[in-house]
Amino acid sequence: MVNAVRLFAGMILCLFRTRHELLLENLVLRQQLMVLKRKHPRSRLVAFDKIFWVLTRRFWTGWNRALIVVTPETVARWHRAGFRLYWRIISKVQRPMGRRPTPKEVRELIFRMAADNPTWGAPRIHGELLTLGFDVSERTISRWMKRTPRDGEPARRWLAFLRNHREAIAAMDFFTVPTITFGVLYCFFIISHDRRRILHFNVTKHPSSRWVVQQLRGAFPFDSAPRFLIFDRDSKYSLEVLVAVRSLRLSPVRTSFESPWQNGVAERWVESCRHDLLDHVIALNEQHLKRLLSEYVRYHHEDRTHLGLEKETPRGRTRCRIAGCVISQSRLGGLHHRYDRAA
Numbered sequence: 001m002v003n004a005v006r007l008f009a010g011m012i013l014c015l016f017r018t019r020h021e022l023l024l025e026n027l028v029l030r031q032q033l034m035v036l037k038r039k040h041p042r043s044r045l046v047a048f049d050k051i052f053w054v055l056t057r058r059f060w061t062g063w064n065r066a067l068i069v070v071t072p073e074t075v076a077r078w079h080r081a082g083f084r085l086y087w088r089i090i091s092k093v094q095r096p097m098g099r100r101p102t103p104k105e106v107r108e109l110i111f112r113m114a115a116d117n118p119t120w121g122a123p124r125i126h127g128e129l130l131t132l133g134f135d136v137s138e139r140t141i142s143r144w145m146k147r148t149p150r151d152g153e154p155a156r157r158w159l160a161f162l163r164n165h166r167e168a169i170a171a172m173d174f175f176t177v178p179t180i181t182f183g184v185l186y187c188f189f190i191i192s193h194d195r196r197r198i199l200h201f202n203v204t205k206h207p208s209s210r211w212v213v214q215q216l217r218g219a220f221p222f223d224s225a226p227r228f229l230i231f232d233r234d235s236k237y238s239l240e241v242l243v244a245v246r247s248l249r250l251s252p253v254r255t256s257f258e259s260p261w262q263n264g265v266a267e268r269w270v271e272s273c274r275h276d277l278l279d280h281v282i283a284l285n286e287q288h289l290k291r292l293l294s295e296y297v298r299y300h301h302e303d304r305t306h307l308g309l310e311k312e313t314p315r316g317r318t319r320c321r322i323a324g325c326v327i328s329q330s331r332l333g334g335l336h337h338r339y340d341r342a343a
Contacts, residue, residue: 024060028067045070050078102144106134110141114148168227169193172216173266174207174234175273179283187293188212190219192226193265195314196306198297203290207236213244225250230263268308272300280335292332299331303338 031052053075056063064072106129113125122142129136172190179185189201200219204211229250231237237254245252255262277296283289301314324341331338 021062024056025062028056028063032067051082054079054082102136102140106136107144109134110144111148114145166193169230170199170226170228171230171263171266173231173263173270174236175270177278177283177289179285179289185283185286185289187289188215189266189269190215190229191266191269196265196269196308197301197314198269201293201297203286203293205286209236209238209240212236212241216241216244216248220248220250223249227251228253230255230266232260232263233257269300272304276304276336277332295332299336303331303336 031049053063053067053070057075057079063075067075109129109132110125113120113128117124122138122145125145126136126138126141129141170190170192172188175187177185177187183205185203185205186207187201187203188207190199191197192199200215202215225248227250229245230253232255242252260267273293273296276299277292281292283292302317303313305311305313305317320341322341326339327342329338329340330336
């Protein structure tokens with residue numbers, strides 16, 4: 001009964017429609033019947049169907065009354081996707097717009113002038129480029145100056161300065177070593193910056209300021225102290241230690257709080273000592289550890305090559321000039337070896 005009423009109402013409405021609307025409605029209904037009659041488990045809309053409904057939506061206001069297979073929101077989504085695709089294709093086909101790219105030659109000149117003349121700004125470089133015939137704006141130069149590669153020359157100059165003054169620099173530090181009885185031993189050492197030589201070392205169970213002062217006096221007898229001594233802010237380096245350092249005509253240089261990298265030479269030696277020796281042995285007592293460190297210091301000075309010394313040893317190990325059989329000599333109980341040529 002309800003379907004009959006709907007059919008009767010539809011027939012009455014058709015009497016008042018124009019021939020143009022009836023033809024459009026007939027066309028869209030036929031198109032949907034074609035979609036439903038396709039031999040697929042599930043009716044799928046191809047690209048042609050989507051284009052058809054996008055154009056129908058554009059040219060007929062009553063298109064949504066005859067739409068059955070999809071919702072009107074789906075057709076609107078198809079239209080937006082087509083809009084994006086259209087402008088994506090147009091933007092690729094048309095010529096690129098915007099500011100012209102800065103030529104590579106001009107960029108290299110900007111970098112070169114900024115590196116050669118650190119006090120020059122963008123106006124000065126802009127004037128030089130204008131005299132050379134390059135038409136570029138000052139704002140472009142300012143923007144490219146911010147991307148100037150970092151110059152390594154200041155770092156090289158500072159490294160050369162340190163190398164020229166390293167004979168006058170020494171450093172001291174502590175590091176701990178656990179024992180077989182779960183105790184802790186404190187190792188104290190003083191290292192020279194010039195050849196990475198260990199000037200003095202000792203081991204104790206109870207480090208104190210007085211003990212450190214005694215080690216300093218034993219390390220620098222007869223006015224043999226360097227100009228500067230670097231050490232951290234450990235509580236063991238009290239005022240008594242500072243007075244003793246100055247009495248030896250040393251200038252104390254204390255590192256910042258929690259900044260071990262400021263005493264890098266000493267920290268690097270501690271790492272080497274642990275990696276080469278202490279990670280592979282267990283200290284029995286104070287005498288045992290002192291003997292092990294004595295052997296390691298000798299190995300460090302005479303046998304071990306160092307990257308910071310251009311693959312040489314602190315005491316200048318001579319290179320073999322003869323062609324003989326290579327022999328091996330064990331060091332540190334067989335943990336390391338030294339290789340020489342037999343005479």
